[in-house]
Amino acid sequence: xxxxxxxxxxxxxxxxxxxxxxxxxxxxxxxxxxxxxxxxxxxxxxxxxxxxxxxxxxxxxxxxxxxxxxxxxxxxxxxxxxxxxxxxxxxxxxxxxxxxxxxxxxxxxxxxxxxxxxxxxxxxxxxxxxxxxxxxxxxxxxxxxxxxxxxxxxxxx
Numbered sequence: 001x002x003x004x005x006x007x008x009x010x011x012x013x014x015x016x017x018x019x020x021x022x023x024x025x026x027x028x029x030x031x032x033x034x035x036x037x038x039x040x041x042x043x044x045x046x047x048x049x050x051x052x053x054x055x056x057x058x059x060x061x062x063x064x065x066x067x068x069x070x071x072x073x074x075x076x077x078x079x080x081x082x083x084x085x086x087x088x089x090x091x092x093x094x095x096x097x098x099x100x101x102x103x104x105x106x107x108x109x110x111x112x113x114x115x116x117x118x119x120x121x122x123x124x125x126x127x128x129x130x131x132x133x134x135x136x137x138x139x140x141x142x143x144x145x146x147x148x149x150x151x152x153x154x155x156x157x
Contacts, residue, residue, distance in 0.1 A: 010127055018116050025112045033061060033070040041073045045084050052091040 044050050044064060054061040061072050075081075085092055 007127065010123060014116075014120055014123065017119070021112045021116055033072040036071050036073050038073055038075040041075055042081075045081065045088070045090075048088045050085070050088070050090050052093075053085060054093045054095065056095040 041060065041062070044062075049065045051063040051065055055077050058074050058076060059072060060075050060077065061070055063069070064071060082092070
């Protein structure tokens, strides 16, 4: 295989790997909850349309009557809301808002990119060292060739 085809093939494989990893790590989960406004959430509480509630920080996950889909909103949970939910016998769960460390988030977001970059550098160096030996007159030769086909001389490595 000629070096130009090998280089093209290497770049094609690297781009395919990059897009594969990108699509794997950036894929949205299919079961993401539908988002509603806080006004709609408060209206559903007033009308008694809320089945159950799960509060994580200021994010509220809930199931509405008439459907079993998960809905989410960002709303403060205050005394008025708790009293309304209790009067309508809505099951409420609270969970602490855990914050991941800065390093953990950095590694989770950038590790695939760093791994791809390291793989690219290693493969590029391998390709350059194996395919680009130069003869005395500056012609590019393959490392296994004993003589340069352009100048018919022997190579000095």
